[in-house]
Amino acid sequence: MYKSEVSHMDELGARAARFDSAVLLLPHGLRERARRLTLSERASCEELRLRTGRPLTAVTPAGERPLGGEPVTAREIDALLDIATGASAYSARDSMRGGYLTVRGGFRVGLCGTVLLRDGRAAGFKTVTSAAIRISRQIRDAADPVFGPLCRDGAICSTLVVSPPGGGKTTLLRELVRRVSDGEGAEPMRVALVDERSELAALFDGKPCMDVGSRTDVLDSCPRAEGITMLLRAMNPQVIAFDEITAAEDCAAAEAASRCGVRLLASAHADSPRDLREKAMYRALFEDGVFEKAAVIGSAGGRRQYRVLDAGEVLHGL
């Protein structure tokens, strides 16, 4: 066997092992069905989905497919919640209010069902009828195609990572954070990370389940805008990173940080550079110089493709 084939098998094995860890979140009756997938399917599986009354499904880059067997029952979804929270749903109430759970190992379980309202606002779930176990993976070479072009004079530029949902933004952002923090291919810098949904560092029991670098301070489960302000005051960061800009207050906080001379690494949902340009909120961030570059993730033939654009290219097209 050639060396490259051996390392490919190692990588497949490591990716499949991550899947196997995620399977342990399933109730016993469903685990065997998930384990029937082939090695390459397990290695490429991105999500396991449970819906009451429907069979368990697996999401891979090729699409979502049922794994057969009996339909998932309400009791099995309850058992999944018990496993994910250690029979302590109340201790995860803040994240459940946001519709997800972060569990040991850095996995995220998205939830859907009948929402419990309190004072007109979502306070949790009365019943959970669907759950999606997202199998996040640390892909250490994910930033290779973009890291060089994102740096100037040996230091990272303020960058917005862009892709449609499920396109790999979080994975790329995490790797950018790690490399900047460790000084891998660029000048090492102090990074402060606002991990509102515990997805980037996946803090569990006070320890990050994902490697986000040796010079990274993590502010977990804190709203982005508030977190950016707190970090500016308290941690003297050189770089602030956060996932998914979605609101005007996130933009205002990012702009304030940028005015303080802090570099930013962030992500946003957009289908293409054109989509980015057409969304006034994101456009303004490039016009005001908050972000100097955009790393755009696309896909072709089931494979991810990366492009790095300067602010000018984002604003005026290629």
Next chain:
Amino acid sequence: MAFKLAGVMLITLGTAGWGLAGIRRLRRRAFALRALTGSLELMESEICQRLTPMAELMERLGASAPPPVSRFYAEVLEGMKRVGEVAFPVIWRRAAENTPGLYLNEEECQALSELGLSLGRYDPEQQRSAIRYARRRLDAFAERAAAERDRDSRVHAFLGIAAGIFAVLVLL
């Protein structure tokens, strides 16, 4: 004569031991119930103020409560290794039924088991109500057990010694 004397002593010691065992059981039951209600007070603050997850909570309660209540929480913690396979209320109930030395009667065991139905899944305020309700019930049981201990200890002691004297008289 020496044999007779030894026999008398053994019989008296045996019946007195039986009486003492009864007294010890009454004392332990009253003590366990009191310790259980005390631990529920800590449980309430841990769940409602610190949102401590169940496994950590059981560990903490196990470390702070005296035996046999510490054994009860250790038993729950052990059972939690099978969460997902076995529902938490079942794990809790089994621990209430099987922990040695708790000496709970059916009614007391039922009150403790019912608390397990509310722990974990509901929001902290609902759990607070359930814990307080369980505490009130267990408190009442603890008071009753203490009264039984004070009243029945004397009966057990008297019966033990009286049975010994009676047996000796019959045999002599």
